[in-house]
Amino acid sequence: MLPISFEFYPPKTDEQREQFDRSVRKLKAYAPEFMSVTFGAGGSTLGQTPETVQRLRQQHALDGVPHLTCVGGSREEILALLARYRALGCTRIVALRGDLPSGMARSGDLRHASELVQLIREEHGEHFHIEVAAYPEVHPQAPDAQVDLRHFKAKVEAGASGAITQYFYNADAYFRFVEDAKRAGVDIPIVPGIMPIANYAQLRRFSEACGAEIPRWIDRRMRAFGDDGAAIREFAADVVAALCRRLLDGGAPGLHFYTLNLARPVQAVLQRLE
Template identity: 35%
Template sequence: MSSVHAQQLESINRHLLDIKGKIDVSFEFFPPNTEQMETTLWQSVERLAPLDPKFISVTYGAGASTRDRTHDVIKKIQQQTSLSTAAHLTCIDATEQDLINIAKDYWEHGVKHIVALRGDTDPNQPQQLNQPPLYASELVSLLKSVADFEISVAAYPEVHPEARSAQADLLNLKRKVDAGATRAITQFFFDVDSFLRFRDRCAAANIDAEIVPGILPVTNINTVTRFAGLTNVSVPAWLTDSFEGLDNDATSRNLLGANIAMDMVKVLSKEGVSDFHFYTLNRSELTYAICHLLGKRPQQTTASSPI
């Protein structure tokens, strides 16, 4: 290791002491499909709850069964813990009245933060219920017409796969913010510079909303590569090479995944990022370790209500 690199690393590590107690985190989960997955979910929520996240969100997809599972999980967390919850809501496979009814139901149950998304279209079902489909900016406006929700939206440092151009994608984000969104959570990424360049472009476009990096700790490179292919995320060669030969070595994969995510977070925090959104995949171990490194640790005087 060169002396310059060693000095840079030492500077970043010292910075972690400076930011202790000044970082906010949020966690994303998905609704479980099986009894075993439900057990894993609640174990993860219990493990991460003492870290006092800003909020936790639960994903949402098209179809009544997925919607119902999301509603059930969100309401249970809202009712049985002290955590602040954010419900994902998509436009796909729902009419405007459906969306209004869902929003009212959430508000009545104390869920006042929505992650507003257009949602992914299903190529096998081209005829969606709402034709023409709403866009996320329109969903933000609709939600604001129902109640004064806190609204987060999605952002894409490497450009949404359906966007005509990077500039068009940026303008779409501005429309969502102008409609009332207060936070943009990014798609996961592995190129820190791409996030920093995107943040600069948002500032230049007068996008007045917090840009929160989405962090995905990698434990299975094949799964991540599949996700990345669907979302226009670059998977660098060094990342793929790092996991080569570890298919049957879960322990090493976890250690490597935690180390990679920690390095990203260190650099981002040094660049002034104070909020991080973790895609947990309903597992808590790596996210907990990274938060510990950031100084986001359980407080003896506060505890979440039992689930």
């Protein structure tokens, strides 16, 4: 069976929790390896992330996996969260640097994701399978691809078990990144992150912020559909499913879907893959 996983963000209201539960129930049918839960900038979802992980594990009987960021948090706060997650039964962590929210001046005790990975290994040994981030189209704050690759390798050398990439729509960028990583001595699995297209205007905003490139031909086709929602959904699912097929045919070890807490766009892609 194809190894897949899903990412959710923590719901904050009753309405969002109902939406979250509906989406989880629908996507659970695809037997995901795990479902991860994001951690807001500077720990802005400090309470909701552990609660959501617990909800996945206890209410839905799924492997709920927390994201953990180090920017904005103290060493003691990070260690307390790790202890909490271990007590919940978590054996996997997505370890990220994270970003400071606007107006927050305190950067925390750890500055880089590699330091967070090292801390987890020092305190918990091999208990946690540690996923880190990878950027096939280069991290937006990196000066160039070589520097970005060195930062990625540092996370691996600190003890990362695997990596999940930022989303992209250019398969060649992924394959080139994996090849460059192998040449640099990186041998952990690098799973491509997949963003189904639900709201194109929103996707364009996300992409501008995180440095993910939307190919010109996709952008032009999307704009040409105008307000034809059905045509947009069909085209979007076809494009993303074709990307997934090429990645899997090329040796990708699995797929990690960024759901934005929505099931339908992910289902449309997976139905085409089936």
